[in-house]
Amino acid sequence: MKIVTGGAGFIGSNIIKKLNDRGINDILVVDDLTDGRKCRNLQGLSFYDYMDYEDFANQMADESFDGGYIDVVFHEGACSDTMNYDGRYMMKNNYEGSKNLLRYCMHRKIPFLYASSASTYGSGKHGFREEPACEQALNPYAYSKLQFDRFVRRMLPLANNQIVGFRYFNVFGPQENHKDRMASLIYQKYYELQKNGKITLFEGTAGYENGGQIRDFIYVNDVVNVIFYFWEHPELSGIYNCGTGEGHSFNDFVQGIIEYCGKGIVEYVPFPNILKGKYQSFTQADTTKLMDAGYDRGFTLLKEAVQEYCRILEKSDGYFE
Template sequence: MKIVTGGAGFIGSNIVKQLNNRGIDDIFIVDDLTDGRKCRNLQGLSFYDYMDYEDFDMQMADDTFDCGYIDVVFHEGACSDTMNYDGRYMMKNNYEGSKNLLRYCMQRKIPFLYASSASTYGSGKNGFREEPQCEQALNPYAYSKLQFDRFVRRVMPLAKSQIVGFRYFNVFGPQENHKDRMASLIFQKYNELQETGKITLFAGTAGYEDGGQIRDFIYVKDVVNVVFYFWEHPELSGIYNCGTGVGHTFNEFVQGIIDYCGKGHIEYVPFPEVLKGKYQSYTQADTQKLMKAGYDRGFTLLGEAVKEYCSILEKSGGYYE
């Protein structure tokens, strides 16, 4: 059995989709469907069973969960709202729950592959290497992810099975509709263009020109490829960046949307006061550690990925058909 927490979410449902593409459906999905829109992500996916995350967390904490033999856990479940400042909730959901699941896996020697975040690097002023000196959490979400990474580093020497954390950079692609303000720039701006005929971007701030903020955008299909590479190499453990290693400006990124749609223009709006000091204006993964681990499956060129995703947004609203 493969467990996918957050299996009705963005990256989680893409993992399930790729497992299905490989003919695998002995999958146990854990998620929270309070937001019923996520049910749409499960359409067309084949899996063995589903459990609500609160029941799952309780059984993990009590060590009473049992679904038979488990050969891997893909832990994608988390509250990913960087604007949620309820630190107590973030730590309970993203930190305590993850610790309980990790302990469960370590006791049973189950490979544990989990979602970390590039937000753990904060402003990135110290670089984007998987090292403590580069880490600086700017909000409760990032802090909860960073604290779990630190816990992983402490217990990893004791582990007798695989543990891998993936610091996702700016992921975009199908099945992210439910994420609202946390959805990728392409999802938000594609829909803005359809509704208004234009795309708005932040004006320059912190030394960046209008629309000149830089992000390491990575297509969700490439994210799944990275995750599966490590699943297929159980001898590898550690915390790894999951980005392309190439930064692109917001202007470049949304121009691909305009080119695909054949209409629209960019307008710049003032940078919000509420985000000053809490916003990543620049991200670019250092991929040296990933490459040293032998990852050799490459990354989709940004222009090709934007075109493919825009086609899916146009045909099905952003869902797999």
């Protein structure tokens, strides 16, 4: 059996779809459906069973979980709201829960592939390499992810199972509707254009021109390809960047939306004071370690990915077709 925590979420449901495409459905989905909108992400997917995340976490904590034979855990479950400043909740959910699940997998030699985040690099002023010198968490979410990465580093020399963490950069694509303010800018700006006939971007800040802030945007299909590459290479462990290695300005990606829709203008708005000092104006994955691991499946060109996603937003409101 495969376990996908966060299976009703954005990347988790894309993992399940990819498994289904391969004829695999012996899957335990673990998630928290307090936000009932996430049920929509599971429609059309095939899996063996569902379990509430709190029940699952409690059974991991007291080691009472008995799921039979498990051949891999894809751990995508986490609170990913970077604006949530409840540090106690973040550490309990994202850090302690992940530690308990990792211990379970280590004791049973189960491959453990988990979601980290590029937010662990903070402002990025020290670079985006998978090493402590580059790491600087700016909010409780990033801190919880960074602390778990550090725990993983301590455990790796003791592990007899595969352990891989993926530092996701700016992921976009189908099934992110429930994320609201945490949804990708592509998602947000597509619907802003439909509603208002224009797209707003931040004015320049920290030396960047209007709309010139740069992010490493990666299509969710490419993210799943990276995850499955490592699953298929159990000899590989460690923490790896999951980005394209190429940054694009906000101006670049919104032009793809405007071109697809055949309408719209860009309007620049003042940079919010609340985000000053807490905002990543530049992200670009250093993919050296990923390439050295042999990853050879490439990445979708940004313009092609944006327009494919716009087509899905138009045809099926952003859900799997």
